[in-house]
Amino acid sequence: MRAQKLLILYLHTSALDSRVTAWTMYDGTTKTPPVSGDEDEPPYETGLDALHDGWRVIQMSTLSPQTGELDYEPGFLAFEVVFEKIEEAVE
Template sequence: MRQQVLVLYLATSALDSQVVGWSRYDGTGRTRPTTGDGDEPPYLTGLAALHDGWRLFQASQLLPPQSGHEYDVSFLKHEFFFEKLEEDPHPRT
């Protein structure tokens, strides 16, 4: 089995909120790693990824902004990691 990883950055901490950024990593070797490939995200929400069989294994910790820094621009903070396990396309014998 080989792991595929999908990282979705959502508009809020809710899994049914809109995807605003994404990255994919394919341990099967069938596709190259991509960051935000194309103009359209692979799913509109994190919940849609769950419906398609992706397993959620990590969500970013919710931290309130420091006083006086509520409007600072920084990293995308609503990050969710998903995985799928696929059959190895090149099994070792």
């Protein structure tokens, strides 16, 4: 049986070759529950690296006009990219 894996990367900018600042993964190929925060390093340095490893982009965040110095404003992570991979599931 084939199942879907989702990888959500938050990038430094809207460009796929910018560095990953945060991430999460959901793995439908296994029944093992995900453990948030169990890795110190992102799975890829950039979104482009994920593409090179076979992940497919299924959603990119919309760009909205920003004002001021973003480095000093609290808020959400703006540059979210959702990737998917279809792999064999572990029974």
